[in-house]
Amino acid sequence: MHFNAFDRYHEKESFLHRLDPRVKVLVTVIYIISNALLPDGAWLAFISAWMFLITANLLSQLGIGYTFKRSIIALPFALIAVTVLFSIPGKPVSTFQFLMWDLTITDAGFLRFVSILIRSWLSVQMAILLVAVTRFPDLIHALEHLRVPVILTTIIAFLYRYLFVLTDEVLRLIRARESRSAAVAGNRSGGGVRWRAKVAGNMAGQLFLRSYERSDRIYNAMLSRGYSGHLYTLNPHEMKSSDYFVTAFVIAVIFIVQLIGRL
Amino acid sequence: MPVTHVINSFEMPECDGDVLSVKDLHFSYPDGHAALHGVSLKLCRGDKVALVGPNGAGKSTLMLHLNGILGGRGEIEIAGKRLTRDNLPVIRAMVGLVFQSPDDQLFSPTVFEDVAFGPLHMGLPEIEVRVRVDAALEAVRMSSYKNRLSHHLSAGEKKRIAIATVLSMKPSLLVLDEPSAGLDPRARRTLINLLRELPITMLVSTHDMVLVKELFPRTIVMDEGRVVADGLTHEILDDEELLTAHGLEKP
């Protein structure tokens, strides 16, 4: 695995790519809140929200199914919600036996389960699109503009910069462990679980010390360039008229989606 | 084809250290390890000086003193200004220190932010910062990399950007710690050409004796926290006894 596996941004010259990152963050958040606010079984509203998403996909020039293909990421968590299928009182739809339980799926339970999945599925796609059309450093600036404390955005910026460096280090450590944990033919390699955990813990400890010392060197590099406890950044973004119009338009659309959901 | 430069026009400088003067510098790390034992040296405007010596000689430690990150006993003057706690910000703007690992030097997500960091923290206005960023990137021939992400750069590119991050502060002295370490031949060649062209006083620590021979008229040899030789590069490289005594090899 190479560190590029972590890149989520896709360079394109689309309308969405050019949009101010603040607008993109806001629109994503509003969209996700809107999904959460839609009542169970608001099919028409769900479909409208999906249309909105598809339009955004098209505008991004990444292809109509871009986010769809990557959206299974939240699926495993759906297991958590499975219980609502059986737990909400309503008209029984189907009954079956699972291990020692008799399970009855109710209509209300089914409605709720599907609604949860749809909300989640739509929301995660918008979040996927956000990072596909916005470079992460721009996203960090957007957070700064949106009043996230500088200390947090700075930690996030450092995290982003060094996650590539440090995951490379982890992969080197893991490779070193693998090349040393060869087994004599016919024997199982490695010791017991405790031993393996200890090896992993030593790796974590070693990585910690290296990182700690690295932070010292980085601090020195920052001092050398005039850092004295205060961080200054240039504001590389300016809202254009189209940014305002897009925000207004999206709020209007989302509002309509909400109305549709409540009719 | 390797370029060889004959350097015979060069004489040892006759100045009194108008860019850098270090007098009798002593330093011990907090764990008690004494790393510098009375280091003295002088650099004049336009000097390009190599600092060589075996591992652990104290080269990096000395460099960290030049802009006050470490504070040992002794006297350091940069362009006539005595280094004290009070004028640290001024000194740090005058001494451009580039660390060995570019991953430590480039700590911002994008190239632009990194090159802008120095001028911004010197308190320059935005327009001036942008002008300087462009000029510094131009100087290292990396103008087109302005908006790139730091972690996407190759080792050689990182190295050049690292130099740009201090050039943007317009230092009067450039201090580089092992700039050619870990570069492939082509990136190394590019770097050598770059260093040759930069019209700036520089002190460069290195184990790369070919680089020393090719680029630096003057060489300072350090060992065990002391300056053991300071003179014309070709004379030092001809002194086999000196070289073997301090674990160096003639290129």
Next chain:
Amino acid sequence: MHFSPVPLHIPDGFLSIPISIICWAITIITLGIAISRTNKALGEKQVPLMGVMAAFIFAAQMINFPVAGGTSGHLLGGALAAIVLGPWAGMLVMTAVVAVQGLLFQDGGLLVMGANILNMGLVTAAIGYGLYRAVSNQSKAVKLSVAGVAAWLSVMAGALFTALQLWLSGTSQLGIVIPAMLGVHVLIGLGEAFITVAALSFILQTRPDLLGEDSESAKGSRAWVAVGGIIALVVVWLSPLASADPDGLNRVAMDIGFFNTAQTGEGLLAGYTVPFFADAAASKIMAGVIGVIVVGAIIMLIGRGMKAKS
């Protein structure tokens, strides 16, 4: 492909709006305190230190070790971060990790990020540090074993908090979600404990100064012992109770007004009329107000757009 080491990253859609907001509020207040405290404690070096430490936690979560039957142990890191960096800095570091996992990798949602930070960053750090702090002057063996217990409990606490939030959102049933979450995390927590202890003992061996008397780790307030202890007690007390008698907890929640229709499992403010306004008339008025605000916002934005254009 990135993978989340621990199934605690809640995606959007699984928590109700009120629960999301409440979690955000708790998280924001805690982080506000954390920011002002770390500013004082660590000084100007805090920025690169916490930044690189966040990357460290992120990377360390990739370290795994095979346990049995294809499963593997991982590090979540909340307890470890709090023990070595001090509780407040540990919380900020974990916040950055959770934020990047959500923002960049969609490991956890955005609207629910407040909850994810709370569960994986704040609760874990509080427990991990609180229990460790209680014995930080004791012998190495005591410190390490308590750190192990603390790491295990921190994961269990994260799981319990997650389960409670899912239940209060009407996403899962209490009687199932608590035993399920806790059951899964009993083993995950063991991995956490093993790695945390081994990492700490490595650090104690090679750089004892980082955990010594002058370290951030030793300077945290003693009050953390109480905070960590209380959360730990809640976990220890509530988990078996909730698993054995979910109806009891449901009743309690109903009594303090958490549900208006707990039986239907629809969670807070069933039907999602305007939140916090169950009364029909008030709800209508509120809807009107919201409508006016939305229209006003749209007009204002268009106005700004025109201005920016000219």
